[in-house]
Amino acid sequence: MRYSREQLIEAVSSQMPEKRWLHTQGVMETAVQLAHQYGADSEKADLAAILHDVAKYWPVVKLKEVLVENGLNDELLEHDKQLWHAEVGAFVAEKDYGITDQEVLNAIRYHTSGRVQMTLLEKIVCLADYMEPGRDFPGVNNIRELAKHSLEEALAAGLDSTISFLLSRKQVIYPLTVLARNDLIKQLEANS
Numbered sequence: 001m002r003y004s005r006e007q008l009i010e011a012v013s014s015q016m017p018e019k020r021w022l023h024t025q026g027v028m029e030t031a032v033q034l035a036h037q038y039g040a041d042s043e044k045a046d047l048a049a050i051l052h053d054v055a056k057y058w059p060v061v062k063l064k065e066v067l068v069e070n071g072l073n074d075e076l077l078e079h080d081k082q083l084w085h086a087e088v089g090a091f092v093a094e095k096d097y098g099i100t101d102q103e104v105l106n107a108i109r110y111h112t113s114g115r116v117q118m119t120l121l122e123k124i125v126c127l128a129d130y131m132e133p134g135r136d137f138p139g140v141n142n143i144r145e146l147a148k149h150s151l152e153e154a155l156a157a158g159l160d161s162t163i164s165f166l167l168s169r170k171q172v173i174y175p176l177t178v179l180a181r182n183d184l185i186k187q188l189e190a191n192s
């Protein structure tokens with residue numbers, strides 16, 4: 001079946017607690033605003049934002065099952081479970097909700113880690129996830145300020161904050177997160 005926007009919202013919001021749905025609404029609003037600011041497709045930004053955390057509250061065993069049974073990115077299984085909802089989210093957006101737009105699916109897939117050579121839409125959704133109005137972590141206001149003039153600077157600062165957080169907790173860092181951050185720094189250097 002094809003889901004209308006309202007049906008998608010109903011389906012997604014019913015799979016998460018109220019506070020996560022409020023976060024998702026913040027990401028929708030911020031992603032659409034960034035899409036207007038940076039010249040991306042705001043409907044795609046809205047759609048990716050609605051679905052980005054659809055699998056966030058799925059039980060870990062269920063996330064693992066989806067990854068294993070569908071042969072999705074086995075490297076992820078070696079890394080933090082917190083990363084799994086992004087890959088699974090993209091999978092269910094396609095399989096359960098009929099999203100066929102690869103740009104939207106990739107914006108969901110890479111919203112947690114980022115990747116090398118991120119598209120404009122991927123950058124926007126990943127950054128909106130960091131800076132939506134409900135977010136409150138050290139450095140978030142700096143990210144919001146940077147976003148006023150540079151998508152890449154703001155997103156690099158977001159990824160830096162994740163990397164610092166993981167370092168401070170002596171946690172494993174998913175290599176793609178570091179590669180994504182380095183790639184943004186290179187893009188900034190190339191444009192300076």
Ligand code: DGI
Pocket residue numbers: 023053056080082083086111112113114129162166172173174175177
């Ligand atoms: O799902 P959200 O909470 O809205 O945000 P997210 O999808 O960016 O998930 C962030 C979580 O993922 C946060 O608890 C940190 C965790 N995480 C664990 N390892 C990594 C990681 N995030 C990134 N970007 N890279 C990692 O290597």
Ligand code: FE
Pocket residue numbers: 052053056085086111112
């Ligand atoms: Fe997420």
Ligand code: FE
Pocket residue numbers: 023027052053129
């Ligand atoms: Fe999120």
